[in-house]
Amino acid sequence: MATELSVDVAILGAGGGGYPAAFFLDKSGFKVLMVDPIGNLGGNCLAEGCVPSKAVREASLVRATAKKYPFFGLSGTVPQADWKAILAYKDKVQNTRYALHKEEINRSNILFYKGIGKIVDEKKIEVITDKENFLVFFKFLIIATGSRPHSLPIAGSDLAVNSHDLFKLNATVPFPSKPIIIGGGYIGVEVASMLENLGAKPSILETTELLVGGLDRELSLFLAEKLKTRIHIELGAQVESIEKDRDKFKVVYQKNNQGHTLEGDLVIMATGRECLTPEGIEKLGFPSSKPLPVTSFLQLYDFPHIYAPGDVNGKSMLFHSAVLQSIIAAHNIAAGGQPVSRMDWKSVPYTVFTEPELAGVGLTEEEALHLYGQHVEIVKYDYAVDSRAEILGETEGFIKLLFDGENKRLLGAHIAGVEASQLIAPLALAIREGLDAEALAHVAFPHPMISEGINKAARTFSP
Ligand SMILES: Cc1cc2nc3c(=O)[nH]c(=O)nc-3n(C[C@H](O)[C@H](O)[C@H](O)COP(=O)(O)OP(=O)(O)OC[C@H]3O[C@@H](n4cnc5c(N)ncnc54)[C@H](O)[C@@H]3O)c2cc1C
Numbered sequence: 001m002a003t004e005l006s007v008d009v010a011i012l013g014a015g016g017g018g019y020p021a022a023f024f025l026d027k028s029g030f031k032v033l034m035v036d037p038i039g040n041l042g043g044n045c046l047a048e049g050c051v052p053s054k055a056v057r058e059a060s061l062v063r064a065t066a067k068k069y070p071f072f073g074l075s076g077t078v079p080q081a082d083w084k085a086i087l088a089y090k091d092k093v094q095n096t097r098y099a100l101h102k103e104e105i106n107r108s109n110i111l112f113y114k115g116i117g118k119i120v121d122e123k124k125i126e127v128i129t130d131k132e133n134f135l136v137f138f139k140f141l142i143i144a145t146g147s148r149p150h151s152l153p154i155a156g157s158d159l160a161v162n163s164h165d166l167f168k169l170n171a172t173v174p175f176p177s178k179p180i181i182i183g184g185g186y187i188g189v190e191v192a193s194m195l196e197n198l199g200a201k202p203s204i205l206e207t208t209e210l211l212v213g214g215l216d217r218e219l220s221l222f223l224a225e226k227l228k229t230r231i232h233i234e235l236g237a238q239v240e241s242i243e244k245d246r247d248k249f250k251v252v253y254q255k256n257n258q259g260h261t262l263e264g265d266l267v268i269m270a271t272g273r274e275c276l277t278p279e280g281i282e283k284l285g286f287p288s289s290k291p292l293p294v295t296s297f298l299q300l301y302d303f304p305h306i307y308a309p310g311d312v313n314g315k316s317m318l319f320h321s322a323v324l325q326s327i328i329a330a331h332n333i334a335a336g337g338q339p340v341s342r343m344d345w346k347s348v349p350y351t352v353f354t355e356p357e358l359a360g361v362g363l364t365e366e367e368a369l370h371l372y373g374q375h376v377e378i379v380k381y382d383y384a385v386d387s388r389a390e391i392l393g394e395t396e397g398f399i400k401l402l403f404d405g406e407n408k409r410l411l412g413a414h415i416a417g418v419e420a421s422q423l424i425a426p427l428a429l430a431i432r433e434g435l436d437a438e439a440l441a442h443v444a445f446p447h448p449m450i451s452e453g454i455n456k457a458a459r460t461f462s463p
């Protein structure tokens with residue numbers, strides 16, 4: 001049993017912020033140790049986040065499509081949702097991915113431990129597993145410990161479940177008929193949309209006046225308009241307490257200075273995630289459970305040999321962002337700690353997997369107008385004129401492109417409507433590479449696909 005180890009790089013957390021760096025540095029010849037309590041790769045994204053939630057969503061979309069049989073000239077009944085079977089399908093997806101990741105670990109030279117790491121000081125950590133505790137001396141440290149659900153400090157908050165309860169392996173939360181979702185951010189709207197498509201009648205209580213705040217405002221307003229036909233939404237609702245009376249839950253909230261109560265059979269708390277810092281972080285002068293401050297090279301302030309990519313820095317809590325940050329941290333470590341690779345936060349796209357979807361990248365319209373004033377050119381392509389949208393019967397939606405009026409460089413792209421999540425990737429590349437309208441107009445996107453709308457919008461300036 002080891003009592004002490006020396007490595008080039010120690011990594012806390014094997015999620016999207018941790019493992020890409022581990023594999024890159026391992027392949028580059030560094031001695032790498034990685035520790036994670038899950039004992040496998042994927043972090044929250046695979047355990048309770050992106051992958052299981054999108055698996056359940058996919059089942060819900062199949063059922064939603066079945067409601068459109070008559071539109072396509074088909075007949076047949078809408079299938080019943082079998083919640084247990086859907087969860088079993090979700091588990092199978094997760095387990096298959098875990099098996100693949102296990103093989104990846106086994107094929108590498110990474111010293112991988114199931115356990116947790118604690119900060120001892122700026123030169124060493126302590127690794128704690130079921131079997132042993134030992135010290136690890138490092139040249140570089142990557143703290144990629146992610147985040148956890150934030151629970152409101154209100155009476156009865158322990159009566160609510162959260163996304164981890166819903167999506168973890170072997171989840172046992174029963175299918176609700178009237179779920180009340182506290183929080184209308186990413187998780188709130190995605191869960192409401194998927195549960196409704198599976199047959200539930202959800203309500204969302206959101207304290208601000210917008211669903212998924214922080215997006216381009218037009219996207220949030222579009223989503224609220226579309227979702228309110230299927231979901232009971234209360235904006236400006238300040239939740240005060242949760243009570244339980246036999247099988248029923250009551251959520252008490254204030255709206256317009258008046259008290260209200262909503263009854264349901266499940267309460268889902270989706271009020272954000274807080275950064276999860278390792279024990280001992282205060283020894284480096286940082287408070288626990290707060291975002292770790294990083295430079296654009298992902299170095300922790302005042303500790304250039306320590307990096308903190310992913311949710312733990314609170315800058316962009318998305319899996320693909322964590323992966324990119326992890327790779328950037330790894331490149332800088334491979335360069336001996338020289339800052340050679342920089343994170344471009346503005347070219348990270350985001351997607352909200354509701355029905356319909358939202359996606360965006362770059363400046364929002366509000367930010368662009370603030371920064372560029374009247375020099376912003378805004379072009380909109382309406383799904384109502386799109387062939388594929390017509391074929392799908394999904395003609396409500398738009399692609400909005402924001403250009404710098406002087407040189408027609410793309411500043412931002414925002415999409416509301418079916419397939420938005422697939423359409424955003426080339427636009428993220430365009431923002432990253434500083435492409436202009438001509439570049440977007442003079443590439444042939446396939447027909448009849450909604451991506452043609454990107455060409456068509458850009459041709460406004462480059463016919
Ligand atoms: C319901 C839900 C749906 C989501 N859907 C999407 C989506 O569709 N698309 C998207 O891009 N993002 C999505 N996200 C966000 C995404 O899951 C996170 O942004 C991503 O997982 C962040 O990666 P990370 O590596 O920074 O953190 P994590 O994935 O949280 O990984 C951190 C790892 O560190 C481990 N750890 C914690 N403390 C220690 C310690 N002391 N020592 C060692 N290890 C430790 C944890 O166990 C964990 O495995 C979703 C999140 C949720 C909750």
Ligand SMILES: NC(=O)c1ccc[n+]([C@@H]2O[C@H](COP(=O)([O-])OP(=O)(O)OC[C@H]3O[C@@H](n4cnc5c(N)ncnc54)[C@H](O)[C@@H]3O)[C@@H](O)[C@H]2O)c1
Pocket residue numbers: 152182183184185186187188190205206207208211212213237238239270271272273316317318350351352353
């Ligand atoms: N599609 C995706 O990429 C995806 C999907 C799910 C989660 N995520 C990530 O996970 C993070 C966490 O998701 P989330 O939805 O929990 O957080 P969030 O920050 O997106 O939304 C939380 C919402 O809760 C609201 N809220 C806070 N206090 C409240 C109260 N007292 N009453 C009512 N509403 C209240 C906030 O105003 C906010 O709108 C997201 O920010 C995102 O980074 C991403």
